[in-house]
Amino acid sequence: MKLKRFLLRYYPPGIILEFLNNEGEVETKSIDLLTLSKETDVDQLVDLIVFEEPLLKENRKPQLKSLINKLITKLEAKKVQSFSLAKTLRAHVLPLTNCAFNKNGDRFITGSYDRTCKVWDTDSGEELLTLQGHSNVVYCIAYNNPFGDRIATGSFDKTAKIWDANTGELYYTLVGHKMEIVCLSFDPQGLLLATGSMDQQAKLWDVEKGKEVATLKGHTGEIVSLHFNAEGDKILTGSFDTTAKVRDGRRLWF
Numbered sequence: 001m002k003l004k005r006f007l008l009r010y011y012p013p014g015i016i017l018e019f020l021n022n023e024g025e026v027e028t029k030s031i032d033l034l035t036l037s038k039e040t041d042v043d044q045l046v047d048l049i050v051f052e053e054p055l056l057k058e059n060r061k062p063q064l065k066s067l068i069n070k071l072i073t074k075l076e077a078k079k080v081q082s083f084s085l086a087k088t089l090r091a092h093v094l095p096l097t098n099c100a101f102n103k104n105g106d107r108f109i110t111g112s113y114d115r116t117c118k119v120w121d122t123d124s125g126e127e128l129l130t131l132q133g134h135s136n137v138v139y140c141i142a143y144n145n146p147f148g149d150r151i152a153t154g155s156f157d158k159t160a161k162i163w164d165a166n167t168g169e170l171y172y173t174l175v176g177h178k179m180e181i182v183c184l185s186f187d188p189q190g191l192l193l194a195t196g197s198m199d200q201q202a203k204l205w206d207v208e209k210g211k212e213v214a215t216l217k218g219h220t221g222e223i224v225s226l227h228f229n230a231e232g233d234k235i236l237t238g239s240f241d242t243t244a245k246v247r248d249g250r251r252l253w254f
Helices: 042-052 058-076
Strands: 002-009 014-020 026-032 096-101 107-112 116-121 127-132 138-143 150-155 159-164 170-175 181-186 192-197 202-206 211-216 223-228 234-239 244-248
Touching: 002 058, 014 058, 042 058, 096 138, 107 138, 116 138, 116 150, 138 181, 150 181, 159 181, 159 192, 170 202, 181 223, 192 223, 202 234
Parallel strands: none
Antiparallel strands: 002 014, 014 026, 096 107, 107 116, 116 127, 138 150, 150 159, 159 170, 181 192, 192 202, 202 211, 223 234, 234 244
């Protein structure tokens, strides 16, 4: 196995390791740092992490220490935030349905009844990309945070699409739902995409292959909300049938 990069996870606090497995496929592993604080002995913590994690070698200690210190600074920041209007964008020709930031907040996306999703530069307000291809309303959108290199769009045309967040290239069109897709979510590792539909079903998709992994049945009303937990091994669905369902992912797709 070969480590590719580190990624910070601010909430819940931790570090994500992205690596290549023995088959050359990209996988991720999370290191939880739930008790991290300004009193933490960072050198001791780094030694412990490197000792327990075979992906990390001695030469990675300075980088790991820097990331942990950055995470502590973020967690300890005590700022009273106030907000003022920075800019108003005439984003679409028809009403918007949704919007979302990437992890860094330097880009955001908007979905619209005009059947497109647009990517924007937060500071300048410049339109960077227009994602076109849906034949009906783009209703739900998401970045694969914390990575931010994929965008998912769900539409009233009964399909979802996975795009390259930097170039706008369409990777996959996900076909399987029988009615409008109204919610979607990436898992924390960016390996799975969940979609919920008015057809009373949720589906799980392999992000790298664009293939359906599982269909979650049991609701008797439209599924209007879904989310993964922080570890990515459970998924919560909410429905117009007045119920929510929690499912253990290890019994579904692993």
